[in-house]
Amino acid sequence: MSILIAFLGGMLTLLSPCTLPVIPLLFASVRGRRGQLAIMLAGMALMFGAVSWLVTVASGWVVNLTLAGRGLALAFFALVGLSLLSQRVAQRLTSPLVALGNQLNDASSRQRGWIGSLLAGLAVGLLWAPCAGPVLGAILSLGFVHPGQATTGGLLLAYGSGGALMLFLLGWCGAALITRLRRGQAFGERLRRLAGGAMLASVALIASGGDRYLQSAGGLSQALEQRLAARLPQPEQKTSLQPIAAPQPSSAMPSLAGGSAWINSPALTPERLKGKVVLVDFWTRECINCQHTLPYVRDWANKYRAAGLVVIGVHTPEYPWERSLPLLR
Structure with missing residues (x-):
């Protein structure tokens, strides 16, 4: 089968x-x-x-x-x-x-x-x-x-x-x-x-x-999906912020060691990221879904950098030629 x-x-x-x-x-x-x-x-x-x-x-x-x-x-x-x-x-x-x-x-x-x-x-x-x-x-x-x-x-x-x-x-x-x-x-x-x-x-x-x-x-299929979503009525979502009744338990940030190299930035450590909001994005260069989401992730990183957002992209190559570091810089 x-x-x-x-x-x-x-x-x-x-x-x-x-x-x-x-x-x-x-x-x-x-x-x-x-x-x-x-x-x-x-x-x-x-x-x-x-x-x-x-x-x-x-x-x-x-x-x-x-x-x-x-x-x-x-x-x-x-x-x-x-x-x-x-x-x-x-x-x-x-x-x-x-x-x-x-x-x-x-x-x-x-x-x-x-x-x-x-x-x-x-x-x-x-x-x-x-x-x-x-x-x-x-x-x-x-x-x-x-x-x-x-x-x-x-x-x-x-x-x-x-x-x-x-x-x-x-x-x-x-x-x-x-x-x-x-x-x-x-x-x-x-x-x-x-x-x-x-x-x-x-x-x-x-x-x-x-x-x-x-x-x-x-x-x-994607074009039809976008047209259908544009015609459907969007529900209104009303959210209200509620204070936390009790402090949530905290845990230590896991280590970032184990990667082959840091690209486009110096090596980051949990100590340097203390007090920041960290988004870890796993992606691959030839992945179609990754290529669709990367522009949004970059926009978030640029828009909220001053507010303390740090985006770390972890490249997980699928094909041999994706392991070439010059292609990722």
């Missing part, structure tokens, strides 16, 4: 706004070849499962390796996008491969096509990993609550397979349309440049962190 839930959760990930930057990479990489599409999506599911599994055993070297891998994946797709936009760039990039390919037979050429699709899928899986978000966290909790039903690796692989299946269906329909439209050479050239531009735009969006704004942007 846990495996099935994980698979369905992966299929639902396609509805997330942060999947949008990955779709142009998908179409531009395969360009109508359904067989290579399947190989690419298999590589994407494998890479996604591997990256997510590394989260559970992440250490410092894994964090650096993951960040470097994302950078290499973006550089790879940037080169592919430039080659689609410019025929001259494509010739320069492919001339060594063409010279080597002339010495090989057609079978080896087809093999290189499958290998290239697999490598493209691995790169897409590395970029798609942050898109899982809270859905993946809920799925992983199934493995913790019911360890006998499925291993963590099996849940991750099922989740990635569900997402890959939905992208395969999307790519299958798109590939059929592209194949028909590419029969005209003039349109095919325009389509190639359009695919290159879309790929470069996706790379720029992911590299600049703009995909996080897509992820945090409210969807249709």
